[in-house]
Amino acid sequence: MTTPVPPAVPVIVRLPEPVAGSGQEAAASVAAIADAAAAAAALGAAAVVIPAARGASALEPTVLAGALSLDHPGPAVLVEARTSDHAPFNLARRVQTLARLTGGRAGLYLRDTGADPVTVASRPHLAGTASVGGEYLGVLRRLWRSFPEEALIGDRDAGVFAAPELLAPARHEGEAFGVAGALNVPFAPGQQPVLLADADAAGDGAAVDGVVVEADGAASGPARTYRALAWRRSPDGETRLEGDATGALDGVLLSIDVAPFAEGLAAAFAEISALAPASAHTAHDLRLETEYA
Amino acid sequence: MSENERKLHINVNILNAGIFGGSWRVPENDPLSSYRLEHYTGIAKRAEAAKLDAVFLADGPGLEPDLAYRPGNSFEPSVLLARIAAETERIGLIGTFSSSYNDADELGARLATLDAISGGRVGWNVVTTAGPAAAANFGRDGEPEHGARYARASDVTARVIAQWAGLEGTPDVPRSPQGRPVVVQAGASKDGTRLAGEHAEVIFTAAQTIDEALAFRSAVDEHAVAFGRRPEHVAILPGLSTVVGSTEEEALDRRQLLDDLLPTPYALRRLSAQLGFEVTEADLERKVPLDALIPPESAGGSQTFYRMVVGIIERERPTFRQLLRKLGGGAGHRIVVGTPEQIADDIERWFRYGAADGFNVMPDALPSGFDHFADQVIPELQRRGLFRTEYEGDTLREHLGLPLQPPLRAAAPVLSPTW
Numbered sequence: 052m053t054t055p056v057p058p059a060v061p062v063i064v065r066l067p068e069p070v071a072g073s074g075q076e077a078a079a080s081v082a083a084i085a086d087a088a089a090a091a092a093a094l095g096a097a098a099v100v101i102p103a104a105r106g107a108s109a110l111e112p113t114v115l116a117g118a119l120s121l122d123h124p125g126p127a128v129l130v131e132a133r134t135s136d137h138a139p140f141n142l143a144r145r146v147q148t149l150a151r152l153t154g155g156r157a158g159l160y161l162r163d164t165g166a167d168p169v170t171v172a173s174r175p176h177l178a179g180t181a182s183v184g185g186e187y188l189g190v191l192r193r194l195w196r197s198f199p200e201e202a203l204i205g206d207r208d209a210g211v212f213a214a215p216e217l218l219a220p221a222r223h224e225g226e227a228f229g230v231a232g233a234l235n236v237p238f239a240p241g242q243q244p245v246l247l248a249d250a251d252a253a254g255d256g257a258a259v260d261g262v263v264v265e266a267d268g269a270a271s272g273p274a275r276t277y278r279a280l281a282w283r284r285s286p287d288g289e290t291r292l293e294g295d296a297t298g299a300l301d302g303v304l305l306s307i308d309v310a311p312f313a314e315g316l317a318a319a320f321a322e323i324s325a326l327a328p329a330s331a332h333t334a335h336d337l338r339l340e341t342e343y344a
Numbered sequence: 345m346s347e348n349e350r351k352l353h354i355n356v357n358i359l360n361a362g363i364f365g366g367s368w369r370v371p372e373n374d375p376l377s378s379y380r381l382e383h384y385t386g387i388a389k390r391a392e393a394a395k396l397d398a399v400f401l402a403d404g405p406g407l408e409p410d411l412a413y414r415p416g417n418s419f420e421p422s423v424l425l426a427r428i429a430a431e432t433e434r435i436g437l438i439g440t441f442s443s444s445y446n447d448a449d450e451l452g453a454r455l456a457t458l459d460a461i462s463g464g465r466v467g468w469n470v471v472t473t474a475g476p477a478a479a480a481n482f483g484r485d486g487e488p489e490h491g492a493r494y495a496r497a498s499d500v501t502a503r504v505i506a507q508w509a510g511l512e513g514t515p516d517v518p519r520s521p522q523g524r525p526v527v528v529q530a531g532a533s534k535d536g537t538r539l540a541g542e543h544a545e546v547i548f549t550a551a552q553t554i555d556e557a558l559a560f561r562s563a564v565d566e567h568a569v570a571f572g573r574r575p576e577h578v579a580i581l582p583g584l585s586t587v588v589g590s591t592e593e594e595a596l597d598r599r600q601l602l603d604d605l606l607p608t609p610y611a612l613r614r615l616s617a618q619l620g621f622e623v624t625e626a627d628l629e630r631k632v633p634l635d636a637l638i639p640p641e642s643a644g645g646s647q648t649f650y651r652m653v654v655g656i657i658e659r660e661r662p663t664f665r666q667l668l669r670k671l672g673g674g675a676g677h678r679i680v681v682g683t684p685e686q687i688a689d690d691i692e693r694w695f696r697y698g699a700a701d702g703f704n705v706m707p708d709a710l711p712s713g714f715d716h717f718a719d720q721v722i723p724e725l726q727r728r729g730l731f732r733t734e735y736e737g738d739t740l741r742e743h744l745g746l747p748l749q750p751p752l753r754a755a756a757p758v759l760s761p762t763w
Contacts, residue, residue: 070518071460071461077457077461081461109518111453111458113422114422115461116423116426117425117427118426118461136447136450137447138482140405140482141446145420148423152381152424168447169482171762172761172763173484175762203379205374207368210607211413211607212414215411228483229483230481230482235416236420237379237418
């Protein structure tokens with residue numbers, strides 16, 4: 052078997068939806084997700100996304116990612132999450148925890164679906180709001196950089212545990228969210244979570260590392276543009292990459308809509324690599340160098 | 345079950361570096377240990393080897409104000425417990441999650457996931473989260489009033505249980521290998537005791553004396569019966585801080601060391617917050633004045649620990665310094681200091697009196713203090729036939745011997761969107 056040529060652009064692979072009916076099936080489902088992640092990594096995927104599945108017996112992505120963190124070093128694991136399911140402080144904290152468990156190989160693909168119930172509980176005017184994305188992303192970024200690891204001192208002799216003056220509390224008071232704090236999870240240099248969002252939610256893109264656009268979309272701003280491409284069966288019975296993979300792009304968010312997953316994945320990678328082959332195996336860092344102003 | 349077969353239930357509370365304010369400064373541990381993953385996975389593996397019921401993580405969604413002087417909670421518990429689950433097989437996994445600052449359906453689904461992937465080892469410690477600091481991370485100007493927090497907690501817990509039980513009107517979640525995760529509760533205010541009677545299968549209490557613990561037990565039993573539950577389906581596990589020495593002298597020396605390591609500015613601030621008035625260094629040799637204390641029912645924040653502190657002051661009439669020492673910079677859980685035999689005697693006495701079904705052990709410093717407990721006290725309890733030498737089941741519910749009960753409320757409550 053020949054080693055496949057990895058694509059020149061970073062490819063982020065959307066894993067199959069994690070669901071489980073019972074305890075035993077849950078364990079099997081975790082193993083299947085781990086296998087899918089490993090298959091993606093073997094093909095040179097820059098990261099995988101654990102989908103936030105809806106419906107019966109969906110497994111929650113941050114918990115799943117916590118369990119999968121034992122398998123590291125694997126590909127970076129991004130969790131998908133909807134703004135309407137999580138208050139920003141809670142989601143920021145879980146993702147920063149994942150980043151700490153994986154040495155920075157973690158991140159978030161945020162979907163803008165409006166305000167969450169905990170926020171609405173004290174801000175009833177937000178009920179039914181369709182979009183909070185730009186503000187949410189800004190809050191996440193502020194929280195993620197609020198507690199630099201250098202603030203942990205641990206000076207036994209002086210009795211000084213930490214230097215609170217090095218913390219940068221979010222002090223955010225916006226239309227949707229009020230978030231005072233620094234996060235209680237520190238970050239190490241270069242290990243901030245990777246943050247992706249859809250183009251319409253990303254605002255000016257200043258807070259995110261990557262913007263996901265539809266197959267024919269374009270994006271502006273400082274973030275990378277990831278084109279959402281799907282490997283699926285066409286009406287003629289052929290499987291192919293759906294979407295314009297030839298347009299200018301910084302990266303691909305790939306979903307595999309045929310079974311078996313691993314076969315579809317390999318075929319899709321072959322096609323993306325043929326379109327944009329790498330001269331050598333490149334390791335893609337999805338994080339931007341910017342300071343996320 | 346006959347009295348001879350009744351066994352202790354023991355959890356270890358991984359209270360970051362340990363219960364004492366100066367725990368992180370003991371010479372044998374890395375002072376920053378509790379900000380590393382291995383701290384938690386290491387203790388969990390030791391706890392599993394010692395056949396404990398569970399590891400227990402305290403938590404709050406916010407930064408502690410005392411970070412300058414001692415470590416705080418950091419890793420988010422559902423994610424951390426998922427990782428611990430991946431590295432262990434039998435140990436129970438109890439996490440603290442706020443009923444005030446989580447959405448019931450989201451939290452229920454998340455814990456159901458954790459329970460499913462861990463093979464049914466999860467317990468949810470329901471807390472309402474006191475204090476304005478956490479509130480300010482969720483768009484609030486101040487902490488919701490005590491009664492409102494507890495009314496909300498009752499409904500949120502009922503809704504989560506309904507979801508786990510698969511009642512109509514709740515989202516489908518992964519099925520639990522233990523029937524349902526175990527509901528744990530920790531708060532002994534009037535409202536908290538009622539919440540415990542309604543929902544709790546395990547109660548994490550703070551009690552200084554056997555009489556106090558027995559009185560609490562009968563109060564909870566009364567509530568449980570009023571809700572149509574059986575008192576024997578509620579396990580009461582007081583917090584117990586342990587300072588273990590191979591001789592009594594060694595233990596007392598270690599206790600003294602922990603006092604010496606308590607950062608003074610922290611101790612004063614903490615005591616001021618606990619008493620509700622400013623304590624200065626100059627006050628330390630004075631007796632705590634009884635007339636300065638407000639009644640516990642009127643206290644904000646955690647009434648449980650305020651009540652505990654008032655109890656100590658009334659019984660012992662300590663100076664501020666003596667009170668500080670008694671509390672050890674902790675919140676007010678009971679501290680036992682001694683040889684493994686002495687500590688086992690104490691545990692056995694409480695157990696035989698019915699004041700406790702077991703304990704949430706809070707070692708003096710982590711990880712070393714838990715090593716002392718697991719290596720020395722657990723074997724002594726096993727020798728006395730008080731603690732298991734092997735797991736008999738795979739799930740937390742089996743470890744605790746708690747039967748699955750049908751949900752108290754036949755229908756899932758619909759929560760008010762604002763409160």
